[in-house]
Amino acid sequence: MDLMRSLPIGLYLEQPRTWLHRLDPRTKLVWLMTFLIAPILANNPWRLGLVGLLIFITLTARIPLRVWKQQMGLLLLFCVVLFVMTLVAPDGLVLDHQPRLPAEDVAIAQPYEYVMWQFNFIKVTRLKLDLGIRLSSQIFTLLYSTNLYLLTTASEEITAGLEYIFAPLKRFKLPVTETLLTLTLSLRFIPLVLEEIQNLIRSVRTRAINWKKLGLKQGFQLWLMVSEKLLENLLMRAEQISTAMDIRGFTTPSRHQVQWHQLRLHIWDWIFLFCLVPFWYCRILFGMRLL
CATH class of the missing domain: 1.10.287 (Helix Hairpins)
Incomplete structure (x- = not known):
């Protein structure tokens, strides 16, 4: 058993060098914080969109199959199992209500249905579906975005980027x-x-x-x-x-x-930093969860 190959989580991928490797660590750190903050108070379509975006970035970066199969594959499997368990488990709510309309009017009005699908003791409700999507997508986004950052950023680059960001704290005599x-x-x-x-x-x-x-x-x-x-x-x-x-x-x-590490922002770094503006604009406009 080779743990260096079977458990590569948190390790840096030296070869091959992808376009993610060539980005400035500060740019990748800003996008990492974006992926960590964006799911907060977001609706389910936006959360699923973040999962799709992370998968798209992994495929376009051409990370070797042996790497992302062990990381993203296992994490996806865990999130799918968690999603299914959330659907099967009871939601803890017992709803017994009387419709406000007569039976013939209910069929015409097509009211809100809490129970979406039921087979014997298995009951899929809107609450469990919403909770399953939120829980599984957020776990995948938080874990995989962090792991993708560590996979394509050397420890020296991470340290250089963090030291540049936290440099103002040195004025307060903090041991940065x-x-x-x-x-x-x-x-x-x-x-x-x-x-x-x-x-x-x-x-x-x-x-x-x-x-x-x-x-x-x-x-x-x-x-x-x-x-x-x-x-x-x-x-x-x-x-x-x-x-x-x-x-x-x-x-x-x-x-x-x-x-x-020598920090230098190239043209692609400025492009990705500029993409943060439309990203957060769409997040506020379309991705906000209605409470």
Whole structure:
């Protein structure tokens, strides 16, 4: 089992370089915040439109099939299962009302129907349909937009973009550079964590342990020992990184000026930033949810 390939969530895709890779990290960060904020108080067609837009961006960027199949495919499957479970589960409302019109007038007027479809004990109502679309689409948008940003943006570019945005906070003597350096190390530490987990799982599998003979108690003790070894290895990796940084002079920002990435807005960055204006105009005009 190769966790670096089977669990690529949060990892940076170095090759091939798509048009998303070439965009400025500040542009991608602004669009990421747009995808995170746009579903708030939005109607269902707009939420489904955001899902379609993310899928369209993934396909046009020509991200390899092995990457988005494991990420977007599994996430789509989870959202579909969540949508179906929401439709099947009871909505908690018991409606028993008397129509205001006679029976012959009800058939002509075609009033609002709360129950849309029913088969035996399965009842699909408008409330469950609305809740299922909102829940599944929002989970997909929040998770996949963030993962797509991490997939096409290196940790150094993320740090450079965030440092540029939060630069005014330095006037209030806030440790912006130190905080962003910690963020960069955290993103760089994800592959190390997966590598340590992968090595420990392989070491357990090569010993051909008979789990049925161990029993529940001894099996739990064995995995507890593996977890302790994992924590020990991760702490050792963290100590090695801190020692290497200390040797190279990473003490204070004044003594070691860190050049993360050269930021430069190109023509496509300005085009995508300009597209935010019609996007939010349509969001306010057509995507607002009626309360």
